[in-house]
Amino acid sequence: MDDPRLRPVRETLDALLAERMRPHEAAQRLRAQEELLAALPPRFGEVLHGLLDRLESSALFDGESCSFSQRDLHEHLSGWLTQAERRLASGA
Secondary structure, eight states: OOOTTTHHHHHHHHHHHTTSSOHHHHHHHHHTOHHHHHHSOHHHHHHHHHHHHHHHHHHTSSTTOSSSOHHHHHHHHHHHHHHHHHHHHHTO
16 A cells, blocks of 8 residues: 555655755654654654654764664664554554
């Protein structure tokens, strides 16, 4: 199932991973996905905002020198997207 509410998240993460978008811009776009977040349990929003806070913090430092690995954060964001997709598909 390709829920249209997930498309902007997927596109933003793809652009972030391809370095076509800076972390702050990606975080801003992802935080703006109010319709998607309203369709998910509140915990999804809490987790996403925590990941985005770390993503923005990691961008202040060079590469992996921060305590938050950008690569790990990208993986966690992708995992969040997968879980959100599953939740929406299950209708729960």
